Structure formats: structure tokens, C-alpha cells
Amino acid sequence: METEKKTQTTTDHMTDRDLSEQIKKVTKESHVRAENTELMLSFQRGQVSLQQYKLLLCSLYEIYQALEEELDRNSDHPGVAPIYFPAELARLESIEKDLEYFYGLNWREKIVVPGSNKKIQPQTQTENPEFLVAHAYTRYLGDLSGGQVLGRIAQKSMGLKGSEGLSFFAFPGVSSPNLFKQLYRSRMNSVELTEEQRNGVLEEAVRAFELNIQVFDDLQKMLSVTENKQQSCLAHSRSVNSKTLQIPGTLISASPLLRMVLGVFVALATVSMGIYAF
Numbered sequence: 386m387e388t389e390k391k392t393q394t395t396t397d398h399m400t401d402r403d404l405s406e407q408i409k410k411v412t413k414e415s416h417v418r419a420e421n422t423e424l425m426l427s428f429q430r431g432q433v434s435l436q437q438y439k440l441l442l443c444s445l446y447e448i449y450q451a452l453e454e455e456l457d458r459n460s461d462h463p464g465v466a467p468i469y470f471p472a473e474l475a476r477l478e479s480i481e482k483d484l485e486y487f488y489g490l491n492w493r494e495k496i497v498v499p500g501s502n503k504k505i506q507p508q509t510q511t512e513n514p515e516f517l518v519a520h521a522y523t524r525y526l527g528d529l530s531g532g533q534v535l536g537r538i539a540q541k542s543m544g545l546k547g548s549e550g551l552s553f554f555a556f557p558g559v560s561s562p563n564l565f566k567q568l569y570r571s572r573m574n575s576v577e578l579t580e581e582q583r584n585g586v587l588e589e590a591v592r593a594f595e596l597n598i599q600v601f602d603d604l605q606k607m608l609s610v611t612e613n614k615q616q617s618c619l620a621h622s623r624s625v626n627s628k629t630l631q632i633p634g635t636l637i638s639a640s641p642l643l644r645m646v647l648g649v650f651v652a653l654a655t656v657s658m659g660i661y662a663f
């Protein structure tokens with residue numbers, strides 16, 4: 386890509402003062418913890434289940450909806466404009482495509498997002514749109530890094546044919562993820578920040594990782610609860626030899642809504658999400 390080539394040279398001279406270096410450094414430990422969440426370990430072992438992947442897509446839908454809405458809204462802000470790459474990076478439509486593949490045309494009715502999500506007003510971010518850099522970095526650079534391998538693993542683990550259901554991992558607007566990451570880092574480094582803002586962005590990046598970790602953990606917990614319920618229901622149905630005790634799907638829809646901390650914009654933004662159908 387033309388833009389990728391143009392800025393490549395600037396990245397050859399990174400210094401310790403570069404935001405891209407600092408952000409990588411401060412989030413290093415969190416990255417290790419993110420890699421070691423149960424969900425990510427399932428991926429790395431090549432054992433990601435369809436349920437895990439579908440739930441992950443639902444979470445990602447929430448995360449990217451909020452993230453991309455804010456990026457669009459603040460795209461002219463000097464702290465956001467340099468790292469605003471909707472054509473290359475935007476994920477929301479890809480996730481919607483994947484959700485449609487797995488849940489069908491009426492997928493929107495199957496993932497429930499209560500009003501509490503919409504009530505979350507990113508006050509802090511309205512005052513500090515430059516914090517968006519931290520969230521965009523955490524997600525997009527991750528997707529362009531380990532995420533690329535995860536896509537291939539997911540395809541194999543779930544036995545999917547071709548790329549259907551895996552649009553999330555594909556970046557057709559990015560010809561070389563490595564070059565693009567260099568461009569992105571140089572753009573991050575071009576954002577002018579006061580010392581206070583810089584520290585704020587670095588703290589926000591750690592928080593973004595932590596919130597993503599929390600989303601993964603909650604998702605995994607929800608799966609365990611669902612699996613346990615299904616198992617105990619089946620065991621019970623066997624023990625009483627009942628023909629009427631039933632249906633995992635019903636159990637799932639009746640189970641408490643998934644509470645998630647959404648990994649974007651507001652430190653304590655809690656999102657509730659109910660999943661009806663696997």
C-alpha cells in the first residue's frame with residue numbers, strides 16, 4: 386500500500402520517547418495475561434469450540450461497536466485523526482457478517498444488549514478523545530498480530546470451510562500487516578501529547594487490556610455455567626427418566642444475562658448481554 390511505504394522510513398528511528406514503544410512496554414505484562422486467559426489458551430491449543438467462538442463474536446461486536454462509533458465521532462480530533470483508518474481497520478461490518486453466518490439473518494434478535502449499554506456515556510473520552518488511541522491500539526494492533534494466527538486456528542478447530550464465519554480476521558484493505566503496523570506506530574508517535582495526556586494514554590492502554598481480559602474471563606465463566614447447567618439437566622433427566630425435561634436452548638435463554646465489562650472507553654462500563662441460541 387502506498388501509505389504504508391511512505392511512512393515506513395519514519396519508523397526506523399523509533400526512540401524510547403515514542404508512544405508506540407512506551408505503550409508496548411507498559412502493556413507487556415498485561416499482554417502475557419491476555420494470552421493466558423482460558424479463552425486464548427483454547428485458541429492456542431487449537432481447541433476453540435463453536436460456542437466459545439460465537440460468544441467471542443458477540444463480545445467483539447459490543448467492543449467494536451463502541452470503539453468505532455467513538456472513533457468516527459472524534460475522527461477530526463488531532464489525537465485521533467492520525468490513527469483513524471476506517472477503510473483499512475474497521476471491524477464492525479465483518480463481525481456482523483460472521484454473526485449472520487452463525488446465528489442467521491435474525492442474529493440481532495438473538496444477541497440481547499439491554500439499554501444499560503446505550504446509557505454508558507463516555508464522558509471521560511469526550512474530554513480526552515486522545516485516550517481512544519489506547520483502545521484502538523489494543524484491539525487493532527492485536528488483531529493484526531496474534532489475531533492473524535488465531536483466525537487460522539479457529540478455522541481448523543471448528544472445521545470451517547473456506548473463510549465463512551471468519552471475516553473478523555480478514556483485513557482486505559491491509560496488504561501487509563507488518564508494514565501497516567509500522568505505519569500505525571508512526572502515526573501514533575505523531576500525535577502531540579502533553580506529559581499528562583501521555584501518561585493518561587499509557588494508563589488507559591493498561592486498562593484496555595485489563596478490560597479485554599475481563600471480557601474473556603466473563604465469557605468463559607458464562608460458558609462454564611451453561612455447560613454445567615446442561616450437564617446437570619441431562620443427568621437429572623436421565624435419573625428421573627423424564628421425557629419432558631429438556632432443552633439446552635431454553636436453559637440458556639433463561640439463564641442470567643451475561644455481565645461484561647466492556648473493554649472500551651469507560652473504565653467501569655458494564656455491559657449486559659444475553660445469548661439466546663447456540
Ligand code: HEM
Nearest residue numbers: 409419420425428429522523524526527530531532594597
Ligand atoms: C492467543 C493469544 C495471543 C497471542 C498468541 C498473541 C500474540 C501476539 C504476537 C506474536 C504479537 C507480535 C509481537 C511483536 O510484533 O513484537 C502480538 C502483538 C500484539 N498483541 Fe497479541 N496475542 C494474543 C492475544 C492478544 C490479546 C487478547 C490482545 C488484546 C486484547 C493482544 C494485543 C496485542 C497488541 C496490541 C499487539 C501489538 C504490540 C506492539 O507491537 O506494540 N494480543 N500478539
